Amino acid sequence: MKDLRKGVDGRAAPTDTRWLPAPASMGNEEKNDKKKDLFGFLYDVRRIPCMRNTLLNATGCGIALGLHSFYRHRIPWTASQTGLKAAMFVSLCTWVTCRLNFRYKKDQIRKIMEAQEAKPGAPGIPPKKQ
Secondary structure, eight states: OOOTTBOTTSSBOOOOOTTSOOOGGGTHHHHHHHHHHHTHHHHOGGGSTTHHHHHHHHHHHHHHHHHHHHHHHOOHHHHHHHHHHHHHHHHHHHHHHHHHHHHHHHHHHHHHHHHHHHSTTOTTSOOOOO
16 A cells, blocks of 8 residues: 655655645734735725826826926936926825815715715615614
């Protein structure tokens, strides 16, 4: 009968299993979830509201102004500095305005939902059972 403890080539299989990944039932999953909750914005940038618009506007404007500066002055160092400064300025302005609009819309939605909860027969909301 073949010995199951031996590897494919006949040598003994390694007994040290520390290199194997730990099963999810050992609590590693909870640690990873907490880490993702704390630093979730570092792992998934798409979850941050306004990030996409900010990065697109800043990148486009920085490249456009950098190319324009290079066209006018023909100095690459000045053009790159101008493009970077423009991108930083545009990203700051876009981020602030987008976040203010986001906060305003979120507040308006919250007020509307509170008003609908106050009225028992509001359209789309069944009356509260007493």
